[in-house]
Amino acid sequence: MSRADQAVQEFLDTEETKLHSLKAFLQIPSVSADPEMKSRVVEAAEFLKSYFEELGMDKVEIFPTGLHPIVFAEKHASIPGAKTLLFYGHYDVQPTDPLGDWVTPPFEPSIRGEHLFARGSSDMKGQIMATIFALESVLKSGELPLNVKFILEGEEEVGSPSLEGFIQTHTDLLKCDMILNPDVGMINKDTPTVVNGLRGLSYFEVRIDGPKVDLHSGIFGGNVANPANVLASIIAQLHNPDGSVAIPGFYDRVRPLTEEDRKMIASNPTTDEEFLEVTGSPMLYGEQGYTMLERHGARPTLDVNGLYSGFIGEGAKTIIPAYAKAKISCRLVPDQEHAEIYELAEKYIRSIVPPTVRVSFIKHSGGPAYLADDAPGLPNLIEAYKATWNNDVVLKREGGSIPVATVMQKELGVKSILSGFGLPDDAIHSPNEHLHLPTWKKGIQAYIRFITSFGA
Amino acid sequence: MSRADQAVQEFLDTEETKLHSLKAFLQIPSVSADPEMKSRVVEAAEFLKSYFEELGMDKVEIFPTGLHPIVFAEKHASIPGAKTLLFYGHYDVQPTDPLGDWVTPPFEPSIRGEHLFARGSSDMKGQIMATIFALESVLKSGELPLNVKFILEGEEEVGSPSLEGFIQTHTDLLKCDMILNPDVGMINKDTPTVVNGLRGLSYFEVRIDGPKVDLHSGIFGGNVANPANVLASIIAQLHNPDGSVAIPGFYDRVRPLTEEDRKMIASNPTTDEEFLEVTGSPMLYGEQGYTMLERHGARPTLDVNGLYSGFIGEGAKTIIPAYAKAKISCRLVPDQEHAEIYELAEKYIRSIVPPTVRVSFIKHSGGPAYLADDAPGLPNLIEAYKATWNNDVVLKREGGSIPVATVMQKELGVKSILSGFGLPDDAIHSPNEHLHLPTWKKGIQAYIRFITSFGA
Numbered sequence: 001m002s003r004a005d006q007a008v009q010e011f012l013d014t015e016e017t018k019l020h021s022l023k024a025f026l027q028i029p030s031v032s033a034d035p036e037m038k039s040r041v042v043e044a045a046e047f048l049k050s051y052f053e054e055l056g057m058d059k060v061e062i063f064p065t066g067l068h069p070i071v072f073a074e075k076h077a078s079i080p081g082a083k084t085l086l087f088y089g090h091y092d093v094q095p096t097d098p099l100g101d102w103v104t105p106p107f108e109p110s111i112r113g114e115h116l117f118a119r120g121s122s123d124m125k126g127q128i129m130a131t132i133f134a135l136e137s138v139l140k141s142g143e144l145p146l147n148v149k150f151i152l153e154g155e156e157e158v159g160s161p162s163l164e165g166f167i168q169t170h171t172d173l174l175k176c177d178m179i180l181n182p183d184v185g186m187i188n189k190d191t192p193t194v195v196n197g198l199r200g201l202s203y204f205e206v207r208i209d210g211p212k213v214d215l216h217s218g219i220f221g222g223n224v225a226n227p228a229n230v231l232a233s234i235i236a237q238l239h240n241p242d243g244s245v246a247i248p249g250f251y252d253r254v255r256p257l258t259e260e261d262r263k264m265i266a267s268n269p270t271t272d273e274e275f276l277e278v279t280g281s282p283m284l285y286g287e288q289g290y291t292m293l294e295r296h297g298a299r300p301t302l303d304v305n306g307l308y309s310g311f312i313g314e315g316a317k318t319i320i321p322a323y324a325k326a327k328i329s330c331r332l333v334p335d336q337e338h339a340e341i342y343e344l345a346e347k348y349i350r351s352i353v354p355p356t357v358r359v360s361f362i363k364h365s366g367g368p369a370y371l372a373d374d375a376p377g378l379p380n381l382i383e384a385y386k387a388t389w390n391n392d393v394v395l396k397r398e399g400g401s402i403p404v405a406t407v408m409q410k411e412l413g414v415k416s417i418l419s420g421f422g423l424p425d426d427a428i429h430s431p432n433e434h435l436h437l438p439t440w441k442k443g444i445q446a447y448i449r450f451i452t453s454f455g456a
Numbered sequence: 457m458s459r460a461d462q463a464v465q466e467f468l469d470t471e472e473t474k475l476h477s478l479k480a481f482l483q484i485p486s487v488s489a490d491p492e493m494k495s496r497v498v499e500a501a502e503f504l505k506s507y508f509e510e511l512g513m514d515k516v517e518i519f520p521t522g523l524h525p526i527v528f529a530e531k532h533a534s535i536p537g538a539k540t541l542l543f544y545g546h547y548d549v550q551p552t553d554p555l556g557d558w559v560t561p562p563f564e565p566s567i568r569g570e571h572l573f574a575r576g577s578s579d580m581k582g583q584i585m586a587t588i589f590a591l592e593s594v595l596k597s598g599e600l601p602l603n604v605k606f607i608l609e610g611e612e613e614v615g616s617p618s619l620e621g622f623i624q625t626h627t628d629l630l631k632c633d634m635i636l637n638p639d640v641g642m643i644n645k646d647t648p649t650v651v652n653g654l655r656g657l658s659y660f661e662v663r664i665d666g667p668k669v670d671l672h673s674g675i676f677g678g679n680v681a682n683p684a685n686v687l688a689s690i691i692a693q694l695h696n697p698d699g700s701v702a703i704p705g706f707y708d709r710v711r712p713l714t715e716e717d718r719k720m721i722a723s724n725p726t727t728d729e730e731f732l733e734v735t736g737s738p739m740l741y742g743e744q745g746y747t748m749l750e751r752h753g754a755r756p757t758l759d760v761n762g763l764y765s766g767f768i769g770e771g772a773k774t775i776i777p778a779y780a781k782a783k784i785s786c787r788l789v790p791d792q793e794h795a796e797i798y799e800l801a802e803k804y805i806r807s808i809v810p811p812t813v814r815v816s817f818i819k820h821s822g823g824p825a826y827l828a829d830d831a832p833g834l835p836n837l838i839e840a841y842k843a844t845w846n847n848d849v850v851l852k853r854e855g856g857s858i859p860v861a862t863v864m865q866k867e868l869g870v871k872s873i874l875s876g877f878g879l880p881d882d883a884i885h886s887p888n889e890h891l892h893l894p895t896w897k898k899g900i901q902a903y904i905r906f907i908t909s910f911g912a
Contacts, residue, residue, distance in 0.1 A: 159771075199674060203772045212736025213886060217759045218655060218856025221787045222751040223731065225741040228760035228782070232691035239685065275679065280668025285681040285812040295678040303673045304684035305775050309763035311783060315615070316659045316820040318785055318856075319761050326684070327767060329774055331677045356741040364772040400674025400774075430669065 003142055004387075004452040008445050011137040015441060018136075019116075021051065022129045023109040025091075026118040032068055032092035032158045041068045041154045044091045048073075048128075048152060055136055063170075065162035068092060068154030072173065075135065077147045083454060084147040085377065086176035088404060088416070089128040089183065090156030093120035094429045101431035114437050121435035122426035127182040128152060130421065130440060134447035145455030149176060156183070156404075159365075163404060167411045174412055178377035180450075181405060182420030187270055187394055189439045192385035192446065194378065195418035197297055197397035198405065200332035200369035202341040203305075205362040206234070206349055207325040214310065214319040221320060225356030228309035231324040237352050238302055238328075243287040245302045245330070247348045253335045257298055265293045268394050278424055297397025301331040327364075331399060338366035367403050375415040377450075384449035388442050459598060460843075460908040464901050467593040471897060474592075475572075477507065478585045479565040481547075482574040488524055488548035488614045497524045497610045500547045504529075504584075504608055511592055519626075521618035524548060524610030528629065531591065534599035539910060541833065542605045542632035544860060544872070545584040545639065546612030549576035550885045557887035570893055577891035579884035583638040583876045584608060586896060590903030601911030605632060612639070612860075615821070619860060623867045630868055634833035636906075637861060638876030638899075643726055643850055645895045648841035648902065650834065651874035653753055653853035654861065656788030656825035658797040659761075661818040662690070662805060663781040670766065670775040677776060681812030684765035687780040693808050694758055694784075699743040701758045701786070703804045709791045713754055721749045724850050734880055753853025757787040758801075783820075787855060794822035823859045831871040833906075840905035844898050 001009070011018070030044035031037040045062050052060040052073040059074040071091070096106040096119050104110040106119035116126070135148055151174060153163050167174060186193040210227040211220070240246045257265075272292045276284050286295040295301075305328065310321030330341055346361050353359040372378075373395070382393045398418075405416040421443035427433045457465070467474070486500035487493040501518050508516040508529040515530040527547070552562040552575050560566040562575035572582070591604055607630060609619050623630060642649040666683040667676070696702045713721075728748045732740050742751040751757075761784065766777030786797055802817050809815040828834075829851070838849045854874070861872040877899035883889045 201674070201774065203774065210735075210737050215735060216856060216885070217757075217761060217785060218657070218787055218854070219752075220735055221759050221855055222755055222757040223740050223742045223748050224735050224737040226759045228763045229691060229695065231763070232688040232760065232782075233695075235685060235688035236692035239689075279666075279671060279676055279680050281666050281680040281812065282814060283812050284679050285810070286679045292679050296675075299678055301673075301678040303677050303682045303776055304688065304765065304780075305673060305773060306767040306777065307684045307687070307763045307765035307780060308768040309760065311762040312764040312781075316783065316785070317761060318657065318659065320759055321762070324760075324763060325768075326688075327772065329673060329772070331674055354741070356737065356739050358738060398675070399677055400672060429672075 003455055004449045006141040007137045007448045007452055010141040011133065011444055011448060018129070018133045022126060025125050025129060026109040026120055027107050029107045030092050030120070030154065031095050032155050033095050041092055045069045045071050045154060048091060051132065055139065063166065065155070065166065067162055070154070070162065070166055071150065071152040073150040075139070075144060075148045077145055078143040079145055079455070082146050083177040084149060084175065085451070086149045086151060086174060086179045087131045088179060088181040089124055089131065089150070089152045090154065091125060091128060091152050092154040092157050093125070094123065094157050098431060103432055115434040116437055117432055117434045119433055121433055122422045123428035123433065124183050124420070126435040126440055127420045127422065130444045131180070131182065131447060134444050134451060137448055138451050143455065146451055148451070149174065160404060164407045167407055171411055176412060176414055179408055179414050179416040180377070181402065181416045181418050183402065184398060184418045184420050185422030185424060185426070186439070187268060187396065189423055189436060190389065190391055191269060192389050192391065192393045193419065194382065194393060194395050195398040196371065196373045196395045198370040198402055199297065199300070199399055200336060200338050200367050201329060201401045202332060202338040202345070202366045203327070203329040203364040204342055204345065205325055205327050205364065206231070207323055207360045208353070209323045209358040209360070210356070211320060211322050214322050217318040217320045224320060225354060226320050227324040227357055228321050230354060230357050231309065231326055234349055234352055235304060235326060243285065245300065247344050249344045250300065250341065253337065254300060255334045257294060261298065262294065264395060265298060265397060266291065268293050268396050296399050298333055300333050300336060303329055305329055332369050334369045334371055336369060338368055342366060367401050367406055370402070370406055372405070372415045372418065375417045378417050380453045381417055381419060381450050384446045384453060387449055388446040459911055460905045462597040463593045463904045463908055466597040467589065467900055467904060474585070474589045478582060481581050481585060482565040482576055483563050485563045486548050486576070486610065487551050488611050489551050497548055501525045501527050501610060504547060507588065511595065519622065521611070521622065523618055526610070526618065526622055527606065527608040529606040531595070531600060531604045533601055533603045535601055535911070538602050539633040540603040540605060540631065541907070542607065542630060542635045543587045544635060544637040545580055545587065545606070545608045546610065547581060547584060547608050548610040548613050549581070550579065550613050554887060559888055571890040572893055573888055573890045575889050577889055578878045578882035579889065580639050580876070582891040582896055583878065586877065586900045587636070587638065587903060590900050590907060593904055594907050599911065602907055604907070605630065616860060620863045623863055627867055632868060632870055635864055635870050635872040636833070637858065637872045637874050639858065640854060640874045640876050641878035641880060641882070642895070643724060643852065645879055645892060646845065646847055647725065648845050648847065648849045649875065650838065650849060650851050651854040652827065652829045652851045654826040654858055654874070655753065655756070655855055656792060656794050656823050657785060657857045658788060658794040658801070658822045659783070659785040659820040660798055660801065661781060661783050661820065662687070663779055663816045664809070665779045665814040665816070666812070667776060667778050670778050673774040673776045680776060681810060682776050683780040683813055684777050686810060686813050687765065687782055690805055690808055691760060691782060699741065701756065703800050705800045706756065706797065709793065710756060711790045713750060717754065718750065720851060721754060721853065722747065724749050724852055752855050754789055756789050756792060759785055761785055788825050790825045790827055792825060794824055798822060823857050823862055826858070826862055828861070828871045828874065831873045834873050836909045837873055837875060837906050840902045840909060843905055844902040
């Protein structure tokens with residue numbers, strides 16, 4: 001029996017116990033956005049600490065932060081000269097509302113068919129425990145060929161306000177050769193997936209001010225520029241008729257897709273119909289000249305994320321609003337610079353704002369795009385996936401941003417492998433979040449094969 | 457001493473007492489929009505009832521409605537064959553927030569300089585008491601040459617939900633030859649003003665639905681139409697570059713302004729600078745080819761009154777909103793039909809909505825425009841104004857709608873005289889609402905001259 005098979009067998013022998021532990025973890029309502037749940041977030045951190053201690057980790061520590069604590073744990077390899085693997089994860093979860101839409105309560109884990117229903121089951125307590133259980137099975141079945149570290153934060157769902165500072169001030173503690181971040185998902189349950197590219201982000205707010213207060217639309221209508229109408233007209237001018245972004249210079253640094261890029265992107269088996277089905281939109285829409293998959297990860301975008309002006313309650317109120325504002329964000333691709341994109345956007349918007357109103361801006365978060373075809377350890381993980389799923393691995397460019405990967409690359413000098421076992425229909429961030437248990441168990445076996453692949 | 461002078465003298469002899477009564481009325485927080493103030497609204501109705509009873513009215517009655525009561529009072533003329541004058545008013549007031557911006561509390565009337573500060577002082581408890589005090593002085597100084605009726609509602613600031621039904625079912629009670637509605641204002645303190653035209657209204661809501669739920673803008677951005685962007689583009693297409701409304705057919709029934717109309721409108725002494733000053737906007741803006749005063753009352757408009765989509769809290773949330781909605785209203789002029797304008801708007805918007813989203817509509821209130829150059833009694837009031845102010849009266853077309861005037865014309869067959877003594881800077885609906893006492897006192901004298909003009 002190979003070293004990997006020994007460890008996989010250990011897992012198979014104990015999976016019921018492990019599922020029980022996952023359920024206990026899921027019962028803790030670690031909703032990071034809810035101030036009333038602060039002590040329950042700490043409870044989740046303490047659950048992890050206890051589990052690590054029982055596992056015999058060499059170091060386990062809870063680091064307080066300004067908001068929710070960071071859990072660190074470390075186990076030394078049983079062989080000398082071993083490489084170090086760092087697992088990243090977050091143990092906080094999204095809020096649960098609308099609570100009434102849950103079939104079973106979000107913090108009472110319930111198995112129905114092949115799925116485990118609970119808030120955090122897929123995003124990402126299930127993923128965290130997959131990494132820990134894989135380590136556990138390797139530890140209990142023989143030597144550990146890697147140094148393994150964990151950094152598990154409790155603030156991901158509220159934007160990770162403490163994480164970057166913690167990483168900057170703990171680079172020695174977090175020193176590693178490889179990073180595995182499972183906070184991403186698979187294309188489908190049969191296709192192990194690695195995200196090798198992420199889009200960047202530039203997020204800002206535009207505010208148009210007109211009258212000093214809301215005006216009576218009967219008395220003043222027709223004689224002052226209406227900030228809501230002006231804002232609408234500005235937003236309308238942010239796109240061209242072909243769906244491309246109209247900000248001058250926006251595409252200047254966009255790396256054109258090569259034939260090879262396009263081929264790799266096209267290897268993703270997701271169809272337009274499948275993608276559309278998930279959205280619930282009447283039809284897909286996007287920049288002309290690109291496929292859905294190309295637009296998904298390899299083309300930049302501009303979207304309004306929020307709009308507000310005037311009276312938005314029930315019924316009618318006849319005012320000309322004093323101001324109107326929009327939250328707007330651009331998803332960026334290599335080699336766009338987020339700060340430059342913000343400047344181009346502000347400059348363009350200022351150039352189209354009429355003199356009948358005033359404009360102001362708030363700059364929110366920004367981050368660069370990320371490409372990680374060459375993350376250390378990736379070939380080993382791909383082999384482990386192939387052995388577990390008997391299927392080819394898809395390398396995919398993802399639309400979202402994972403700022404922690406960028407921060408870790410900068411501070412620790414290591415690119416992250418982004419690969420987890422969530423599925424597109426897991427309903428993360430929605431009611432009835434669930435985890436597909438057969439996929440999750442395969443994932444643990446794949447992680448076991450990954451860790452043991454560094455031995456011998 | 458003329459009959460009018462006798463009554464004016466009675467007022468001058470008792471004005472301190474009357475001011476005291478006004479203050480007592482203003483102390484009652486009859487905020488119709490606030491459910492917690494329901495009993496205080498009733499208290500204001502009872503204040504009026506008591507005052508009418510002490511005045512020796514022939515009939516005083518409080519009529520309950522589904523929300524806040526209507527006060528009716530009637531006094532028979534002391535001469536036979538007299539005409540009947542109906543006063544309309546509302547004794548409810550706007551909410552007071554932001555409370556912190558008030559120099560003195562809104563329900564503790566305070567005189568500073570020539571102004572009486574209190575919520576409702578100008579809009580319109582002061583106006584109501586002006587009509588009652590005028591009647592009182594006429595009554596106490598000799599014969600009453602008119603039958604006088606009052607209908608005072610407590611729901612005007614919440615859209616008068618009960619008034620139309622009440623009028624429809626009490627046409628005998630309200631039977632009259634003239635109606636005076638003082639819920640409008642003067643151009644300035646030296647210029648008695650009669651509103652002889654009002655714009656109509658068509659108010660509706662457009663909702664654009666895209667994805668079934670808010671989507672992650674990283675994962676889905678670039679592949680679905682964003683409802684907020686689509687809505688902005690629709691709103692942008694509602695106006696032409698020259699500031700006119702782009703809905704086909706919108707202007708078809710608009711009665712063109714004659715040279716005489718334009719001359720009369722231009723006689724209003726309000727300057728563009730004065731108008732701009734009140735708005736606080738950087739500059740005026742409107743349909744090309746018309747003056748500010750023409751646009752103010754005699755040209756139709758389209759304004760967004762409210763906009764909502766997605767995330768509007770502090771900070772950044774990277775979503776593609778599931779839907780976006782706008783409240784939109786058109787101010788109408790003769791002979792536009794509000795129902796037709798709504799249909800034209802809906803038809804046009806449906807024609808420009810792309811197939812990537814779904815559109816739906818909510819139709820809110822609507823009402824026709826109103827012209828009342830020929831309201832009965834108007835010549836008498838104009839003479840009374842001239843005698844009081846020693847200045848010409850301005851007839852003006854007003855931008856807002858006064859639905860009660862339309863309802864009364866339909867149900868009672870009488871056009872309302874729209875004329876009151878509020879001033880443009882009275883801060884109605886805002887903190888530190890106030891009443892200019894010298895103007896108010898002149899107004900009472902003018903009403904006295906108006907009522908007594910029907911004698912002999």
